[in-house]
Amino acid sequence: MSAGARQRLDERFRRRVEQRRQDHAANWEHAVRVGQGLGLGDPLGIYHTEVLPPLGARRVLWLASPAVLYVVGVVLLVLWNPDRALPFMGVLPCLVGPYVVVCTLITRRRRFTRWLYAYGGGFAEVDPDGQPRPVRWDEVTDAVDAWSRDGGESESTWADDGFQLTTADGRTVPITAKYSNALDPYAPIGGMIAALVPAEVGAAIPRFPTIAALIVDRAVTPVVTRQAGAVRGGAVLTRGGVRVTRDGIAGPKDATATPWAAIDRVELRPGRVKVHPVAGKARTYTDHRDGSGYAVLCRVLLALGVSASFEPRG
Numbered sequence: 034m035s036a037g038a039r040q041r042l043d044e045r046f047r048r049r050v051e052q053r054r055q056d057h058a059a060n061w062e063h064a065v066r067v068g069q070g071l072g073l074g075d076p077l078g079i080y081h082t083e084v085l086p087p088l089g090a091r092r093v094l095w096l097a098s099p100a101v102l103y104v105v106g107v108v109l110l111v112l113w114n115p116d117r118a119l120p121f122m123g124v125l126p127c128l129v130g131p132y133v134v135v136c137t138l139i140t141r142r143r144r145f146t147r148w149l150y151a152y153g154g155g156f157a158e159v160d161p162d163g164q165p166r167p168v169r170w171d172e173v174t175d176a177v178d179a180w181s182r183d184g185g186e187s188e189s190t191w192a193d194d195g196f197q198l199t200t201a202d203g204r205t206v207p208i209t210a211k212y213s214n215a216l217d218p219y220a221p222i223g224g225m226i227a228a229l230v231p232a233e234v235g236a237a238i239p240r241f242p243t244i245a246a247l248i249v250d251r252a253v254t255p256v257v258t259r260q261a262g263a264v265r266g267g268a269v270l271t272r273g274g275v276r277v278t279r280d281g282i283a284g285p286k287d288a289t290a291t292p293w294a295a296i297d298r299v300e301l302r303p304g305r306v307k308v309h310p311v312a313g314k315a316r317t318y319t320d321h322r323d324g325s326g327y328a329v330l331c332r333v334l335l336a337l338g339v340s341a342s343f344e345p346r347g
Contacts, residue, residue: 046239049218057215064150067159071167073152080149080212080244084160149212151247168198168206175199176248176256177272177326179207180303191303191324193345196248208248217241253329261336272330273320275306277337282308284318291316298340301327 054061057079064076148159155169176198180191195210213220219238242250264270270277274285281290282299284306291308300307304324309315327343334341 050216050239053216053218060148060215063159064148067150067157067165068152071155071157071165073154073157073167073169075152077151077153078242078247079215080151080247081146081215082149082209082211082213083144084147085144148215149208149244151251156247156251168200168204170251170255172200172202173198173252173256174201176252176329178303178328180324182304182321182324191346193303194325195244196252197325198248198252208244210245212244214241214243253332257329257332257336260333264333264337270330270333272326273304273306273318273323275318275330277330277333282306284308284316293337293339296339298342299331299334301331301334301341301343302346303327306330 060079060081061076064079068074068076145161150157150159150165155167155172157165157167159165176196179194179197181194183190183192193210194207195212196208198206198208200206217239220241220243260268260270264277264279267279276283276287276290278290281292282296283290291310295310295312297309297311300309302324304320304327306318306327307315308318328345331341331343
């Protein structure tokens with residue numbers, strides 16, 4: 034790429050970034066005020082996601098009432114006058130489409146944008162009509178990667194839900210993987226674009242920290258350091274029934290731990306830990322109910338000097 038072409042490319046990227054900053058200037062100013070009010074410091078970044086609250090029982094009954102009334106009407110007509118029931122049933126295909134559209138519109142109207150403001154001292158989640166919910170980084174006592182099963186009972190396919198943080202006062206704070214950096218003009222597909230375009234163009238694409246990078250840097254890394262130190266001191270760390278001790282690793286049904294000296298490497302995936310011994314058959318520990326926590330567990334093993342790897346797939 035010529036110097037002139039690179040300059041034009043960089044200028045185009047700068048314009049996109051500046052336009053994005055102008056679009057979210059009000060949100061950034063709000064983040065500044067929230068951070069000052071909560072004593073969390075200056076903003077590091079702002080993230081947003083669309084939230085669709087679950088339907089309450091009353092709303093579900095209200096949406097389902099037309100379908101119930103139609104079925105009751107068909108049953109009564111069949112019992113009272115079968116000849117009239119057939120034409121009434123024939124209009125069903127014409128009613129299904131509008132009914133689905135109306136239900137979808139009513140449901141989507143309840144969507145709202147949730148913001149996460151990140152600071153040096155912590156973060157705050159903010160809803161349109163609610164008060165900021167702050168969490169200080171030094172309050173986080175545990176952090177795990179969160180996964181949910183995306184398949185049958187016998188399958189090991191998992192969907193990335195983000196992270197789950199535990200605070201000193203016992204709160205469990207989920208951080209969804211759907212959060213997108215509001216200042217990134219190419220989120221959430223910037224990485225994919227960089228991989229498809231020529232290397233020089235990909236290297237020029239501006240980079241902004243993702244929500245995963247933020248949580249790993251500010252919450253996961255300190256937690257891993259503390260947990261690895263605790264294990265070295267004799268504590269037992271348990272994830273999905275797998276126990277990590279100072280002397281080795283053990284599965285849910287293992288009476289004793291396999292010593293670290295007898296282990297060649299450990300492979301982790303959501304819902305599965307596979308231990309390869311120096312000699313003998315590998316042992317696989319599978320958790321079909323919950324695949325969470327294994328990426329953070331891999332970081333703890335690496336901090337303990339164990340040869341370990343994590344694959345973010347089922």
